[in-house]
Amino acid sequence: MLSEERRRELDRLFDGDLSDEDRVELQASLESDPEAIDWLAGRALLHANLRRTMQRRGTETRTQTQPQPSKKRPVVTWSRSHSWMAIAATFVALLGLVLLLRLASDQTFATLEKTRSALWESGELPTADGSRLGRGTLRLVEGLATLRFDSGAEVILEAPANLTLVDSMNCVLSKGTAVSDIPDSALGFRIKTPSADVVDYGTRFAVSVHEGTGETHTQVMEGRVQVEYATSDRVVELRTGQRNTVSGETSGEAKDSGEQEPRTIPVTQVDYGPDWRLLETSKDIYTGRVSGHESEVLLYLKTGGPERVSYLGFDLSGIDRDSFEEVELLLHFAPTGWGLASHVPDASFSVYGLVGEVPEWDESILNRRFPGEPGEIRLGSFTVPRGVQKGRFQVQTDALKDFLLERDGSVITLKIVRDTKETEGGGLVHGFASRRHPILPAPTLAIRQTPR
Amino acid sequence: MTDAAELEARERLARLWIEAEPAVRAFVFASISSFSDAEDVVQKVALTVARRFDEYDTERSFEAWALWLAKSRVIDHYRVSGRDKLVFSEQLVDQFADSLISRQSERSARAVALETCVEKLPDKSRQLLELRYEDGASAEAMAETLHSSAGSVRVMLHRVRNLLADCIQTELGKEARC
Numbered sequence: 001m002l003s004e005e006r007r008r009e010l011d012r013l014f015d016g017d018l019s020d021e022d023r024v025e026l027q028a029s030l031e032s033d034p035e036a037i038d039w040l041a042g043r044a045l046l047h048a049n050l051r052r053t054m055q056r057r058g059t060e061t062r063t064q065t066q067p068q069p070s071k072k073r074p075v076v077t078w079s080r081s082h083s084w085m086a087i088a089a090t091f092v093a094l095l096g097l098v099l100l101l102r103l104a105s106d107q108t109f110a111t112l113e114k115t116r117s118a119l120w121e122s123g124e125l126p127t128a129d130g131s132r133l134g135r136g137t138l139r140l141v142e143g144l145a146t147l148r149f150d151s152g153a154e155v156i157l158e159a160p161a162n163l164t165l166v167d168s169m170n171c172v173l174s175k176g177t178a179v180s181d182i183p184d185s186a187l188g189f190r191i192k193t194p195s196a197d198v199v200d201y202g203t204r205f206a207v208s209v210h211e212g213t214g215e216t217h218t219q220v221m222e223g224r225v226q227v228e229y230a231t232s233d234r235v236v237e238l239r240t241g242q243r244n245t246v247s248g249e250t251s252g253e254a255k256d257s258g259e260q261e262p263r264t265i266p267v268t269q270v271d272y273g274p275d276w277r278l279l280e281t282s283k284d285i286y287t288g289r290v291s292g293h294e295s296e297v298l299l300y301l302k303t304g305g306p307e308r309v310s311y312l313g314f315d316l317s318g319i320d321r322d323s324f325e326e327v328e329l330l331l332h333f334a335p336t337g338w339g340l341a342s343h344v345p346d347a348s349f350s351v352y353g354l355v356g357e358v359p360e361w362d363e364s365i366l367n368r369r370f371p372g373e374p375g376e377i378r379l380g381s382f383t384v385p386r387g388v389q390k391g392r393f394q395v396q397t398d399a400l401k402d403f404l405l406e407r408d409g410s411v412i413t414l415k416i417v418r419d420t421k422e423t424e425g426g427g428l429v430h431g432f433a434s435r436r437h438p439i440l441p442a443p444t445l446a447i448r449q450t451p452r
Numbered sequence: 453m454t455d456a457a458e459l460e461a462r463e464r465l466a467r468l469w470i471e472a473e474p475a476v477r478a479f480v481f482a483s484i485s486s487f488s489d490a491e492d493v494v495q496k497v498a499l500t501v502a503r504r505f506d507e508y509d510t511e512r513s514f515e516a517w518a519l520w521l522a523k524s525r526v527i528d529h530y531r532v533s534g535r536d537k538l539v540f541s542e543q544l545v546d547q548f549a550d551s552l553i554s555r556q557s558e559r560s561a562r563a564v565a566l567e568t569c570v571e572k573l574p575d576k577s578r579q580l581l582e583l584r585y586e587d588g589a590s591a592e593a594m595a596e597t598l599h600s601s602a603g604s605v606r607v608m609l610h611r612v613r614n615l616l617a618d619c620i621q622t623e624l625g626k627e628a629r630c
Contacts, residue, residue, distance in 0.1 A: 016485050018470055023485075037544065041551035044478035046617060049563050051487060053570055054585035064461070101626045107503075212587030264462055 002039055010040055014047040019220040046097040108132035109168040110149045117142035119159070119335075122387040137164040140176065141390045152185035153200075156377040160211075160391075175211040180204065182223075186374070196246040205238075219243040275325075277450060280442040281435045282411065283313035285363045287370055297438065298336055298431035301349065304421035306430065311361070311370060312443050317410035323449040327404055329380075332440040335389040336431035343427035347420040348383045351395050352376040354413040361413070376415060379403055384430065393432075404445075465505050469498065472515040474559050475552040476522045478503060483526045483540060487588045493529050496619070497522045515556065519549040562620055569619035577612045 012368045013026060029030055030036050110133040112126070120127040121139035132208040138145070140159040147155045151168040161176020171178075181201040183187045189200045191207050194214030198207050203223020209216050218227050225369075227236045227244055239246055242254045286299045288308040294300075300308035329351060356375035380397035404412060416429060433440035477494050484490040500521050508517055523545050530538050540548065555562075570578065583589045583597065591609065595602040 005484055007614075008607070008610050011613065012606060013482060013485075014613075015606050015609060016584070016588070017592045018485055020535060020538060027538075027540055029546065031541065034547060038551045039545045041483065042479065042555065042617070043613065044482035044548075045474060045552070045559065045562065046566070046613060046620075048474065048477040048481040048617070049566050050570075050581065050585045052615075053563075053566055054515065054581055057570070058582065058586040130479070138516070 002035055006036065007039065010036060011043065013040070014043065021211075044424070057406055062259050068404040075370070102255065108134040108136075108145050109151075110165055111136075112152075113146040113148045115146070116144040119390065120387075121391075122385050125165070133165055134371060135165055135167075135405070137162060140258075141388070145343065149186065149189070151189065152183040153182040153189040155179070155191075160362075162231070164201050173207055175209050177206060178209040179206045193246075193383065197229050199226045201225060204241075213247065215245065215247040217245050220347060277319070277446050277449060279314055279316070279319070279447060279448045281312045281444075282315040283310065283361075283363050284434045284443055286310040293334065293338055293429075297433045297434055297436050298334060299416070300336060300338075301416060301418040301420075301430040302339075303418045304427065305425065308418075309370075310416040312414045312416065313361070313411050314445055315411050316404065316407075318449070319407050320449070324401055324447055325402060326396065326448040327401040328446040329392050329400060329442070330444045330446060331416070331432040332392050332396050332430045332437075332443075333384065333388075333390055333430065334437075334440060336429045338424075340391065340424075340426050340429035341387050341428045343422045343424040344424060345384065345420060346383055347418055347430065348381055348385050349393075349430075350381045350417050350419055351379045351400070352415040352417065353379050353400075354406075354409075354415060357411055370415075374413075377403060379414070381419070389428070389430070461505065465502060468514040469501060469518070471630075473498070473602065474563070475515050475556070476518050476554055479522050479545075479548060482528060483538075484529060485590075485624045486583075488628070489529065492527050493522075494523045496528075502527060512608055513553065516549060516552050519545070519552070526575040555566060558624065565623035566616065568623055569616050573615065577608075577615065580605075580608055580612055585606055 010026070012022070018026070030040070034418060037152075039076045058361070059220070087418070089425060110131060112131045112133055114129050115127075118140060119142035121141050123137055123139050125131070125133050125136040125138055127138070127145075128445075133147070138157065138161075140157050140161045140163075141401065142159045145157045147163075147381070149168045149171075150377055153169070155163070156179040157163055158177040158179065161178065162174045163176070164172040166172060167184065168189060169194065170190050172409065174194060178191060178201065180189065180191065182202055184202055186202070187202050191198045193207065193209045193216040195209075196216045197214070198205070198218050200253060201224045203222040205225050206221070207216065212450045216227075216353035218225065220240055220242055222240050224240075225238050227246060229235070229246060237245055237255055239252050244254050247340070284299055286301070286308050288300070288302075288312075289308055290306050290430075299312075302316075303312055352372045354376055357370040357372060360375040361371055377399070379400040380395040382393045382395050384391075384393060404433045416432075422428070433442060435442035471568045473494075476497050477490075480493050480497065481487075484493060497518065501518050504521070505572045508514065523540070527536065527539050530536050570581065573581070580594070583594050584591075589597065589606075592607045595605045598605065
């Protein structure tokens, strides 16, 4: 049992004027005194509760007696301002938790101000107009989106683009174009790209990053930016009307733009090196057509409900198949406008090669079902994330290469099937560009051959 | 995280924090003399707890975790003014925390009883508490106001706290008998 003297000594911790030396001494005396620690813990709870209780009582008394000057406590007139601070502190104590929790979960630093015809790939950030944004990546598949960082920086994102928000002064552009307008409050705003950091010193400027190569194009409409190279400590300064390209190790000089438009996407849509040969379908069609729902330019895919299966014919005549090193199938997906994307989870698709007795087929006969009963070999698969309806998807497997090597005859047939069923009726119909699509590339086999 | 899952996590955090907050407050108030500094630190602890909630291992006691974070914030508080030596030692913090946690079940009853007990105090004692706890005056500042010595103010405060502690014990006993 602690002596009264010891308790009085320990209680000094709660009198508000313990000197640093006394505190150190008191704490040291506790090290070998578990009973004292236990007593102190109880006292600390009382002390902390008293603060809250007395503050609340004070607030209540004041509210009740506000019209007349309080006669109750003449001794405290000297500390009126302190008392009001105490009342304020009480409110903080009451509201503190709620506000703090909200504040902590609200670690946002930018606003998605407005969008134009925007189509987003699924991601961790909200994409509704007016949404507050924190750290995370925005994946804009189509359209324009205007972001306002809390620093004042405005960034217009042009699809297709991926932008990772870091904080109110930093972001990372891994693909696409960002056009920025930076007020004085955001001087030093930085857009990082795979090949450079573009640091702004009060301007309007555009940065484009080419996916795959990481090539960075910067063009200054007004003001001044610095382009810092990722692979060296070189810095190039650009002024109004100047542009610059950073590509891998090659760092470009500042050039005058003239009337030239900035290039925002790579020249070739299917970008492969010189060893690659690109072979488009010679015929392609899908089965399971629903009257009024069909498309001439897209090949549909769906499972569950009316099934849609696509067939691709590639004519390999004249190509030396023994020289194949790598083979990749490329499909360019586009929205079909049918069905609800929210009713289909991440969707997996399989590619089959038809074997055995594969009949000669042409695009006119495939209205209901594929003719004959050929066998099939599964050659690979790919996944299209939920909500995504656009983009290039590819399959590159040994099975696909072997299939091409082992087939007799000049024309081979591939069959594409969606494996994933919709979770509810009326789910999305996926589609990819056929050889009749006016803009998107046809289904393509990219083949790397041994150089002769 | 989906909206529903996030909402659920936030509700869980709010529930756990309301339970643990009195212990965190007691620890911080025992570690830092100034009420306003201590209250700032408690708010920082709340913020840290909320920010790092996804790191909280549900197998462990939430209160122990919150107290551990509180210790770091107290260290930060003293580090700014280069007074690191004022921080409770690791071992002391652990023992202190254990003791606070062991009182968890009766903590809210004690807080309620305190209200009744403050009401029962003689006016003079209550005025003393108003100066110390509402206005935040230290024993020395109170002595000046009351034309007394700091030593006797400390003794008076000590006695009032003893009165309250006894009263709370009696109130809890009453409740147990009901």
